[in-house]
Amino acid sequence: MEKTRLRLEPWSDRDFWLLERTNEPVMTEHLGGPESDERLRDRQRRYEALSAREPAAGRMFRVVLEASGDSAGSIGFWERQWRGEPVYEAGWGILPEF
Template sequence: MDTHVRLEPWGEDDFWLLERKNTPEMTAHLGGPETAEKLASRQRRYAAMSAGAPEAGRMFKVVLVETGETAGSVGYWPRVWDGEDVYETGWGVLPEFQGRGVAVAAARAVVAHVGALDAARAVHAFPSVDHAASNAVCRAAGFRLLGTTDFEYPPGHWHPTHNWRSTPPPP
C-alpha cells in the first residue's frame, strides 16, 4: 500500500528543507553538499518555479497526509531528451522517512500532476547506475528502464545513469 502524500508548492519559507537535505549522505549521488550561496540560489529558483507557469516546471514539498509532516521534495522541469520534449523529475526524502514508500508515492504523484498538465509529455528520471534506492523507486513507481546513458549533473560532471521513462496517465 502506498504512503499517502500530498504535493505542496515550494515556498519562500522552505529553505530549511534544502538545508536538511544538504548532507553528504543525501547528496552522495548529486555531486555532494552545496555551498550556502548555491543553496540560496536553489531556493530562489524553486520558489520562482512555484510562482511561474506550470509548463516551466515545479518543485513541491512532499507532505504526509496522515501527520502533516514534510518528508522531502519532488519536482519536474522541461528538457529535450533524444530530440523529444520531456519532463525530468527528481526527489529527495529525509532520512527519517526513507524506506516507507514516500519517494514512490511522490514520484507517482508528480507523474500524475504532469499527466494532468500535458498527457503527451513523458517524464524521465536519471538516477546514477549505482544508486540502488532511486532505481528501486523508479521501478516501483511504474517507470520503464530504457537503458544506461552518460548524464551531466551537476554541470561539468558526467556519470553513468539509468534512463527511466514514465508516460503520464491521461487526466
C-alpha cells in the same frame, strides 16, 4: 498493511530548511556532495521562481505526510534541453527518517 497517505504542497519561501536537509552529506553522497550556501540560496530562488511561471514550465513541491503534517522531502519537474529537444527532468529526495 497500513498505507501512508501523502500530499504535495507547492514549494514556498518557508521551505529553505528542507532544502538544507536534502543537502546533507547522506542525501548528496551520489550527487557529488553538498552544495555551498550560495548555491543552495540560488536553488531556493529557482524553486520559488518555478511557482511564478505557468504550470507546464515545471514545479517544485514539498512532500507531506497527511496524518502528521511532517515534511518528508521534495519532488519536482522542470524544463530543459536534451539532444536539442525540449524535455522535462524530474528530481526528488526523501529524508532518511522517512
